[in-house]
Amino acid sequence: MTEKTQQELVQIDYAPPARDWMDPRIDFVARRGSWSYPGAAKNLRYLGFPNPRDWSPEDADWKLPPNWQQIIHDGLAERLGKYRSLKVFLDTCVRCGACADKCHFFLGSGDPKNMPVLRAELLRSVYRKDFTTAGRILGSIAGARELTPEVLKEWFYYFFQCTECRRCSVFCPYGIDTAEITMIARELLNLVGLNINWVIEPVANCDRTGNHLGIQPHTFKDNVDFLVDELADVTGVRVEPSINRKGAELLFVVPSADYFADPGIYTFMGYLLLFHYLGLDYTLSAYASEGGNFGLFTSHDTIKRLNYKIYHEARRLKVKWLLGGECGHMWRVMHQYMDTMNGPADFLEAPVSPVTGTRFEHAASTKMVHICEFTADLIRNGKLKLDKTRNDHRRVTFHDSCNPARAMGILEEPRIVLNAACNHVFEMPENTIREQTFCCGGGAGLGNDENLEMRLRGGLPRANAVRWVHEKHGVNLMACICAIDRATLTALVEYWVPEVGISGVHELLGNALVMPGEKPRTTDLRGLPLAGMEGVADV
Amino acid sequence: MRLLERVRERRQALADRWGDLVLSTYPPETASFLRTERDPFRNPVGTTIRREIGALAEGLLTGADAAALEGPLDAIVKIRAVQALSPAQAIGFVLLFKQALGEVVGESAGTGSGDAAARELADLDELHGRVDALTLAACDRYVACRERIFDIRARAATARTYALLKRAGLLSEVEAEGAAAAPGAEGRP
Known part of the structure; x- marks a missing residue:
């Protein structure tokens, strides 16, 4: 091993390691503060939703049903048949990037997977693998991915990092509504019992x-x-x-x-x-x-x-x-x-x-x-x-x-x-x-x-x-x-x-609003003094 | 010409390079966007970093006191304190000034012998000392930002509980003279 100079030893590389976007690993422990707690079993049971159980994104085993891949595949097939918009949105994106820098989460976090195009690509890559000829034959060359447990965990992380605000859709030249892709992805996640409590309890x-x-x-x-x-x-x-x-x-x-x-x-x-x-x-x-x-x-x-x-x-x-x-x-x-x-x-x-x-x-x-x-x-x-x-x-x-x-x-x-x-x-x-x-x-x-x-x-x-x-x-x-x-x-x-x-x-x-029969107002509805009433108001 | 003067003449190049190094701490796809989009509302992170790094570089070169640098430092640390960065990564951007400085003044600065080299070394030490002080100030700012986040969380939880207890008629409080002393639900007007 070559000995490093003192200068080299103190050289710190601050640049993040380059990673292929297809690599789905998410470290949920390291990323606390950027994901939501999972839906409590009692709420899923009440609603008759699938796979009620106690689990945490930090666990290695998310306690999925044994045939979860089939459930997601069938769920996607059903929705492609039901919603023409979904198929159009999945097929038409040319990755022009017009939406890429329009998402508030991307702008604030700097995480490329918060670019709407890449967020949608998380689902689209699986769609390509299972539902397109090019994806079936060419695999990753055609941007297709297997639906692995890691990919599913990545879906959970990023589709619950989209607020469905639809700002990206304003800029898409094809009118793709990425919020609808998020909605479908969340539907699919729900089929195997993946949801967040702040949604499911309300x-x-x-x-x-x-x-x-x-x-x-x-x-x-x-x-x-x-x-x-x-x-x-x-x-x-x-x-x-x-x-x-x-x-x-x-x-x-x-x-x-x-x-x-x-x-x-x-x-x-x-x-x-x-x-x-x-x-x-x-x-x-x-x-x-x-x-x-x-x-x-x-x-x-x-x-x-x-x-x-x-x-x-x-x-x-x-x-x-x-x-x-x-x-x-x-x-x-x-x-x-x-x-x-x-x-x-x-x-x-x-x-x-x-x-x-x-x-x-x-x-x-x-x-x-x-x-x-x-x-x-x-x-x-x-x-x-x-x-x-x-x-x-x-x-x-x-x-x-x-x-x-x-x-x-x-x-x-x-x-x-x-x-x-x-x-x-x-x-x-x-x-x-x-x-x-x-x-x-x-x-x-x-x-x-x-x-x-x-x-x-x-x-x-x-x-x-x-x-x-x-x-x-x-x-x-x-x-x-x-x-x-x-x-x-x-x-x-x-x-x-x-x-x-x-x-x-x-x-x-x-x-x-000047109400008939009102008393002279000294404060606003919060009880804060009105302008000029600072000494008068009984707050 | 003294090293400090030489650096001051190249202050723009130094600030640009430092800013560039800071933006390189983001993933490459992100960094290229942060570098190119100039609209402050389309690119709040990139433009804030560029602007405030410029102010910090100026302050470091002129020996501005800590209070003068607080605003620009806070603007950057506040952003990095909520991003997916470790504490070291969040404040380490300050130290990148040294790398930018080395590139601008040249590797050989302060390494020769004689009076001129000694003066160069003293200037470099002076600048490095200011950077170290700024790094420590960044630590303070970072901790303040994190405490603010925990405060917001705690206050929200307290306010919720307080409102519920009050509504349930379970509180018996001493009335402040002439006013109810209850805090706003978020602790602010």
Whole structure:
């Protein structure tokens, strides 16, 4: 062996060793903080899902069924037959790379397998091996791989590192929706009992009690009552929401975080004030008490199962139409899947605003209107008395939540509401908002504590734009229209831009809305003093 | 010309090379993207590293004090503290300055004999000392970032429990004078 010089001895190679992308090894122990805990057996059992057991990704043996390869193969064959889009997406990619640098997880982590093209390639390589002639004959030369246990573990790692935000699909010249590839990959993983508890427990709870946390009707009512009391303290007005009331004109469905978690509760208080102001004939439901649908992160069958309960409840309560709160993926389900799965909801009436008479034609089939559409229409028709100065202690930016923006095109409505309610609204850079908005890093079931480091990586591009708008315009609050955003962005900004807080849009509307009979307001809905009221407010 | 002056004249080349070495700590597919995309919003990691490495190189050459370097150092360490890097890998980027410096001033710097060589050696020692100090500062920043992550996790868990206990009416707290002293759920307004 040649003796090394002192110079050579202290030379450290910081460059990571080159690895072929086809090499699937994942060291789950070393990568703690970037994966989520597996689904608990009790939840799988409750749902009737396959292979319930206790296991950990850190174990060598994941306790798969003996014929797991066959199950995945058959599952993929079935879905290729069922979903033409899947076959098209798997066949058409030319690896042009347009999507490669568009994923927030790739931008933040620097891990090449977070490039959407490479993430999809993890599934595509197995598809080539099993379902294409070139792959069968040429193997790895044609980009084909055997489905080994290591490949399956790699699927689990990377398909639960995609938030299904669909930013990559905006840039694909062929319109390939990599989120749909992730959805199918997760379906296949579910067939052999591979899923994460932060998805599967909310699914089980939602199926049983109607919401993610398993909140029962009496607690639901308690929570709503608590927020009504809080509102009375701040505004002097006692609002009177009804729950499970038959014959109301409309059923209002919100993400459950809006009535139990900070800062969503302030958004909920905003809704209640607005409805009281309008004298709206609405009801909440203790059963359709979850707009979120974690079926979207599980399987198509589960989406349908959870979505159905909202329509079942609408039928039971004999309402005319549905209004939905500031939720993210609920709207992707409503806009893109509901009608095929459970629609058309022809036992309901086409939504018409009882205040303005506006007919919401676009919701003619699902019969469900987004609260921002509803409120923007009120503002356009001059139906609200708003005092913008009551948000003068806030300098606000707007984060387009992925699903309402990209899956539904709700881009202007929340801005109309914000600009009507606030004097100081500032946009983040163009390539980080609207259709090009960056994900919070915690959607699709990844917003859990154990995955926090991955969330901080994935949220870096969003936080980077928030820092810019904070430094340029002194922004101290970011509004958004998604409950997962409100939860995960709070942790995100705490790390990256702690000077900025998170809120919903209707929280700010609630601050500005001048209620008949209200007492002079000294604080906002959070109990923080209004501008100029710092010494006066009883906080 | 003194070595320090020579290096200052080539400060741009030094910063570029140092930045390049730091970007090379990422996988090759990633590094090539981080090097080429100049839009700060399309490429937050690459552009932050380039910009802040430039500021750090300038600070090291001018002997800026620790407080002045804190911002640029924090911007880079904050990113690397959440990426899949070991602590040594996360802060080792500072030491790559020495490699870049060696390449810029030449291998022979400080190795000859006589007064000129001695002055070169003193200059090199001075610069290396500043890099060592910056490395230690990076350790501090790294630990602060990691503690921040644990704080966020702990605070989220505490806030959840607190809210539940409060809602269940299980808490009896001393009211602060004139105000309820309950923290916000995330511990911040």
